[in-house]
Amino acid sequence: MVDIHAHILPFVDDGSSSLEVSIELIREAMDCGVKNQFLTPHFMKTRNFLSVAEENQKVFQSFKETIKQRGWDINLYLGNEIYYSIDVLESLRKKHILPLGNSNKVLIEFSLSEMLEDMPEAVHNISSLGYVPVIAHVERYSYLNRLDDIKILRRMGAMIQVNASSIVGLSGKTQQAKAMKMIKLNDVDFVASDVHASRLNHMKQAYALVLKKFGRDMAERIFNNQSVL
Amino acid sequence: MEFFEYRNVVIETPNSAEAEAYRKLELNIQMMSIDQKTQVIQCTSATPEDGKTTTSINLAAVYAEKGKKVIILDFDMRRPKIHRAFHQPNDKGFYDYITNDVDYHELIIHDKSGIDLMLTGKHMSFPHIVLESHKTIDMVQALRNEYDYIIIDSPPILSVTDAMIISSYVDGIIYVVAYNKTKKEDAKSGLVQLQKNNSRVLGAVLANIDVRKNKVYYGYYGKYTSENKDNI
Numbered sequence: 001m002v003d004i005h006a007h008i009l010p011f012v013d014d015g016s017s018s019l020e021v022s023i024e025l026i027r028e029a030m031d032c033g034v035k036n037q038f039l040t041p042h043f044m045k046t047r048n049f050l051s052v053a054e055e056n057q058k059v060f061q062s063f064k065e066t067i068k069q070r071g072w073d074i075n076l077y078l079g080n081e082i083y084y085s086i087d088v089l090e091s092l093r094k095k096h097i098l099p100l101g102n103s104n105k106v107l108i109e110f111s112l113s114e115m116l117e118d119m120p121e122a123v124h125n126i127s128s129l130g131y132v133p134v135i136a137h138v139e140r141y142s143y144l145n146r147l148d149d150i151k152i153l154r155r156m157g158a159m160i161q162v163n164a165s166s167i168v169g170l171s172g173k174t175q176q177a178k179a180m181k182m183i184k185l186n187d188v189d190f191v192a193s194d195v196h197a198s199r200l201n202h203m204k205q206a207y208a209l210v211l212k213k214f215g216r217d218m219a220e221r222i223f224n225n226q227s228v229l
Numbered sequence: 230m231e232f233f234e235y236r237n238v239v240i241e242t243p244n245s246a247e248a249e250a251y252r253k254l255e256l257n258i259q260m261m262s263i264d265q266k267t268q269v270i271q272c273t274s275a276t277p278e279d280g281k282t283t284t285s286i287n288l289a290a291v292y293a294e295k296g297k298k299v300i301i302l303d304f305d306m307r308r309p310k311i312h313r314a315f316h317q318p319n320d321k322g323f324y325d326y327i328t329n330d331v332d333y334h335e336l337i338i339h340d341k342s343g344i345d346l347m348l349t350g351k352h353m354s355f356p357h358i359v360l361e362s363h364k365t366i367d368m369v370q371a372l373r374n375e376y377d378y379i380i381i382d383s384p385p386i387l388s389v390t391d392a393m394i395i396s397s398y399v400d401g402i403i404y405v406v407a408y409n410k411t412k413k414e415d416a417k418s419g420l421v422q423l424q425k426n427n428s429r430v431l432g433a434v435l436a437n438i439d440v441r442k443n444k445v446y447y448g449y450y451g452k453y454t455s456e457n458k459d460n461i
Binding site: 086087089090119120121124125126127128129146148149152153155156 | 230231232312313316317318319320351352
């Protein structure tokens with residue numbers, strides 16, 4: 001499995017505040033079957049998560065070494081979950097924030113409750129810098145209910161990520177139904193854990209559910225999307 | 230949400246009938262400029278999505294093709310679109326000139342098409358105040374000394390006052406009407422407003438025509454002057 005969205009890197013956002021917890025989160029990911037784990041700390045001015053790439057790289061290298069010493073069979077990559085505003089374009093240019101690993105894909109999120117930013121504009125702006133925007137947990141945006149809108153964003157070049165926890169129904173029936181419908185319509189590119197210390201990892205459960213409902217091809221396509229590696 | 234993309238037929242399909250229609254548009258503007266210079270050209274329409282931006286970018290491409298130095302100013306600060314048409318990020322532009330005093334030369338994008346661009350940049354409140362400011366007018370005046378042609382993509386006339394403000398410092402206006410879309414009454418009332426403002430309307434472009442279905446009438450550019458206003 002490839003998990004492109006997780007708040008496991010310690011000390012840099014609200015994901016994990018200790019090394020031990022982060023190690024445990026990696027162990028849980030491995031238990032779920034994750035072989036390629038992206039660590040995507042928030043970059044979000046409004047919540048003061050402003051740890052930049054240079055700082056994250058230092059923590060990441062040290063954390064990677066810790067995992068390596070344990071001999072665990074998991075590849076780690078660094079990225080960011082970027083809360084979109086027009087200012088992040090300059091941060092991307094200056095490489096203060098990072099795409100996912102060595103790919104040209106950038107994980108972006110928006111306000112969950114109200115449309116503060118024009119999503120198509122965001123997709124256009126990030127694409128025109130040469131990146132592929134991956135919109136995080138699309139099913140969670142309360143104002144994004146028209147499934148045709150998802151198709152428009154994809155047509156503009158965006159990729160779509162949904163949370164494993166939404167697939168298993170932990171975010172409510174509405175979000176679960178939305179996520180399932182999007183999978184059915186072939187409009188999901190990645191399922192990810194979005195795991196924090198405070199939230200369990202549901203990748204294994206979600207995989208089983210998708211496997212049962214949509215078959216192995218679909219499950220592999222969205223849980224094991226190698227295009228980001 | 231709506232998917233849209235702009236086609237610059239003059240660049241993408243230079244031998245097409247559509248591209249030829251834009252070359253005719255340029256020729257007609259040239260003919261109208263024998264006695265009166267037409268260097269700063271505003272593209273506007275009565276209502277949104279009538280084809281202003283497509284007209285702006287294709288006309289600019291004709292000038293670039295002829296080796297003229299041309300810039301497009303995106304003065305539609307409420308719904309900017311030029312950055313979309315040229316696949317450019319829109320985080321730097323006119324906003325920085327107005328609010329941060331950045332030298333406008335640093336904000337001009339030299340696009341690979343040969344067309345220069347001044348995008349809107351970040352969102353600005355009160356565009357009408359900005360557009361009628363000395364600072365804006367000074368920039369347009371200064372650009373006259375640097376470019377052969379300046380094309381201003383502006384908001385529609387019936388929506389906001391911005392287009393009327395812009396019309397006071399341009400040399401001529403191209404009025405875009407979308408075939409099978411713009412309502413006749415809207416097209417007329419937009420035009421009447423421009424006339425009341427004593428604006429120099431160079432002519433109208435009938436956009437949105439499928440050339441395969443309208444072989445005779447393709448990409449028609451209709452001459453309009455204040456004497457034949459009722460023809461529209």
